[in-house]
Amino acid sequence: MKPQFVLPALLLAAPAAADPVIVQRVILDENKPQVFKYRKLGEGYSCKNGIGFTGKNDIPLPKLIKTKRGACGQFADARLDETNLRGADFRGADLNSAHLNNANLKGAQLRSAEVNYSLLLEANLAESNAEHANFVASRLDGANFKRAKLMGANFVVSSIIGANLVEANLNGAVMNGIDAKKARMGKSTMRGVVARGGDFRAASLAGADLRNSDFYRADLRRAKLTGADFRSANLYDADLRGADLTAADLRYANLSKTDLRGTNLKDARLKGAKLSGAIFNDRTVLPIDPVDAEDRGMIEE
Helix, strand or coil: CCCCCCCCHHHCCCCCCCCCCCCCEEECCCCCCCCCEEEEECCEEEEECCCCCECEEECCHHHHHHHCECCCEECCCCECCCCECCCCECCCCECCCCECCCCECCCCECCCCECCCCECCCCECCCCECCCCECCCCECCCCECCCCECCCCECCCCECCCCECCCCECCCCECCCCECCCCECCCCECCCCECCCCECCCCECCCCECCCCECCCCECCCCECCCCECCCCECCCCECCCCECCCCECCCCECCCCECCCCECCCCECCCCECCCCEECCCCECCCCHHHHHHCCCEEC
């Protein structure tokens, strides 16, 4: 049975749904005009056939495993645990509620794929391309996304506990309500990421590019954020207790009402940062004098 989720308004920042389409499912035969192919449509892509309909192809799993060709395929509820799908083409495919635990998807093409409510525990997606793919409410704990292309991907209320996203490109990704505890995201590119209410406790984002990101009310306790670039980021009301922000760039970031008790901000850059209502204590390492901190609206406890 599919898990039921009620998404708070805070988390609903996914792109608007497309207009309704006519859907046909056909047996894959590339010589027929009815076959759906991954085609460019305006500024995006869609699975359309030669007679103008939008839909998915029925591709038998043995054929998929043999050929690795699954673009615009219908694989909802598929059981593909521990399957070798290295370099497979899943562009525009439906993988909703699929089981891909420990599957090898290294270098796979997952652009615009629907992978919602799916299980990808310990799956290998290193160097894959999942631009604008949807992973809503999926479990990706321990998955390997190293150097993956995840621009514009949707991870709303998904779980990536302990996952490897080192050097991944997540520009514009939506991660509201994500569970990213202990995730490794060092040196990743995350410009414009929206991660409101996300749980990043003990995660590592050292050296990550987080410019213009939105971590409103996110939990970043004990996170490793050394050298991270948070310029113009929104960290309003975020919990940063015990986080390491040594040498982080926080210029023009919004740190209002953040909890900075026990936070290490040694050598952090705070020019133009909003600090009103931010809480600090005697265990907080500040790059400015405590008197100056209070003059900028910070509150000492």
